[in-house]
Amino acid sequence: MTLEARNPDNTNRVLMQIRRMIDSGDLPEHPRLPNERELSTRLGAGRRAVRNALEALEAEGLIWRRQGKGTFLGLPPDPAGALVAEIVPASDPLSVMEARLYLEPGLAELCARRATGEDVERLRALADRVAASGDADSRELWDGALHRLIARIADNRLLLTAFSLMDEVRMNEKWQRDRQRARSAEKLALYARQHRKIIEAIEARDGPGARQAMTDHLNELSGNLRASMAEDDG
Amino acid sequence: MTLEARNPDNTNRVLMQIRRMIDSGDLPEHPRLPNERELSTRLGAGRRAVRNALEALEAEGLIWRRQGKGTFLGLPPDPAGALVAEIVPASDPLSVMEARLYLEPGLAELCARRATGEDVERLRALADRVAASGDADSRELWDGALHRLIARIADNRLLLTAFSLMDEVRMNEKWQRDRQRARSAEKLALYARQHRKIIEAIEARDGPGARQAMTDHLNELSGNLRASMAEDDG
DNA sequence: GGTTGAACCAATACTGAAATGGTTCAGTAC
DNA sequence: GTACTGAACCATTTCAGTATTGGTTCAACC
Known part of the structure; x- marks a missing residue:
């Protein structure tokens, strides 16, 4: 042969x-x-x-x-994730979003302090995948990976576990995942810009800027979630 | 038969x-x-x-x-305990303090938004206990209770779980608990003032003010921790 | 140097049987 | 009616054996 x-x-x-x-x-x-x-x-x-x-x-x-x-x-799951899943409290979508708003800006700030050049490259690669994804499933996958990588780069075990806690709840509540999906191309473009802004601040070692950019991003998501819930109630 | x-x-x-x-x-x-x-x-x-x-x-x-x-x-195994056991060996006093600095100011802000008059009364009672405690053990006890009550009043189950996790890790780090103890009457008086300021902001429904007051308080604690660690190294 | 094919190793998933606590029901004795 | 027994069945977990999968090594080929 x-x-x-x-x-x-x-x-x-x-x-x-x-x-x-x-x-x-x-x-x-x-x-x-x-x-x-x-x-x-x-x-x-x-x-x-x-x-x-x-x-x-x-x-x-x-x-x-x-x-x-x-x-x-995507990114490998947190090793403590299995244990974390055991203690996740029941939460409604709004309180999960609230927890994100109080956790992730801080993680972005720490990330800006500690990210290496290689880290920034990886963040960019993930942001590109979010933008390039054609279907909602892929977008969700890569978006989740991006936020998780920021939490990992922040390099604080306790805060990472807190993030995992929030992430587990978010993943488990499938009933409301549709709500967080962008409903328009404009929204998608906005998210892409916000991701870029977060990463640029991280690259510039601008902690407060990264915190603010993440806050803006999550406020946008939060607004969409509220709108979608109000819509269903009305 | x-x-x-x-x-x-x-x-x-x-x-x-x-x-x-x-x-x-x-x-x-x-x-x-x-x-x-x-x-x-x-x-x-x-x-x-x-x-x-x-x-x-x-x-x-x-x-x-x-x-x-x-x-x-005996008693059924506690999943949170297993998680804490895994985190403790991977965390040092400084990273725990860092987690506090990124968690508790947010909790104080939420607390300011949601505390009832009765809640404020209970906070004041705990702060009085801290100030009135004669020995370090009881000070630690009441101080812990005060911070935990703030987290509970914030009324977000996810953030409360994250706080509890952090609190348990902190308690488990016995090797360094002495370090966080105030070494002088001046420090004790300062902490009492800071507690009062936090509670006043909460009572005034001043979220950003409560956040800032908590940040100041934790920065003070963090500075003491660093100083005490540098002391031992030198 | 890189590439292929094959074999083997180690960790994980999967499957099916068995064990175990949880539950229901008919029957028995007071 | 109350309390107990025995039997059956359900739901969850464990366990052992098998299959799958990435990780590794090796001889051979260009």
Whole structure:
């Protein structure tokens, strides 16, 4: 045998193909990528080439992998998440939004103090994915990853756990997730601008600016949530 | 057949027998009791009688039961405790103080918005207790109660859970509790003034003022902590 | 150097049987 | 009616065995 064994730049070819898969977002089981063996056969490359490509994507913070589990889009879950889920209190959408308003601006401020250049690159990559996402599911995925990365970069274990607490509740309350979805292209463009502004302040090490930008962003989300709830009541 | 079906006070007899088992402590797998069916046959009673006895013991807090799991001596495991246990080794006094600085000012602001006249009275009573305490232990106790009440009045379950988490971690960091103790009468007087200022802002429904007053207070505590740590290093 | 294919390792998920507390019901004895 | 027994069934959890998946190593090929 010894079919084709040479494809000098297969790693890069596969990398770009997987990048396209991520961009288009058409995955059989959405947040999860096909396993390495299947990617290998489907893309006509060795498993080594596939793994090289995945390693690059993981370094960029676009995917995460776990032995025995699989490869997934976004950021890895907080290790304390399982424990956190045990104590999440029941909350209504408005109080969850209130908690976000009181937690995340502070996290953005700390993030601005502590982010490295590499961190900023990752934040940008995630913000780009939010903007490039065609469907609401992908947007939600990447938006969640962006906010979580800010919380992680803030680098305070207790505050990160508090964030996870809030995030768990938010994820569990599926009934109201639709409400937080942008209803128009204008809103989407606004969110993209707000994300950019937050990241720019972080890059400039402007803590108060990052805090303010995050506050503005969440106030916008909060307003939309209230409007959507009032709409249903009326 | 229909052997003995009457044992008019079987529940009580079984209850006492199980009590003896617990007292003597000779259980095959120690913290765990034999399952209900086995107890039933071994003690010559119906399962109903055994369950009645176990219900009484559970109400007393001597045992706890979980479907599919078993019956065990002592109190049920506390999920929050497990979370705290995981966070404590990964956190140092400064990061806990940082979390306080990012959580409590917001709680004070919410508190100012939501406190009733009765709430303010209770806050004042606690602040008086702090000021009147003669020893460091009781000061710590009442000071903790004051800050916790502010968090409760803020009336957001998520933020309250986050605060409780932080509070428990703080309590668990025994190695550094001495450091946070005021070292002089001047400091004590300053803390008393700061507490008063926080409560006055809350009473005046001045959210930003309460936030600022709490920030000032925590910054003072933070400065003392740093000074005490630098002292030990030098 | 990079690539391929194959095998093996280690962590995780999955499946099905068994164990366990929770519940209901008919029957029995007082 | 009240209390107890026995049996059946339900819901949750555990456990053991299997399959899946990423992680690693190796020989061979260009």
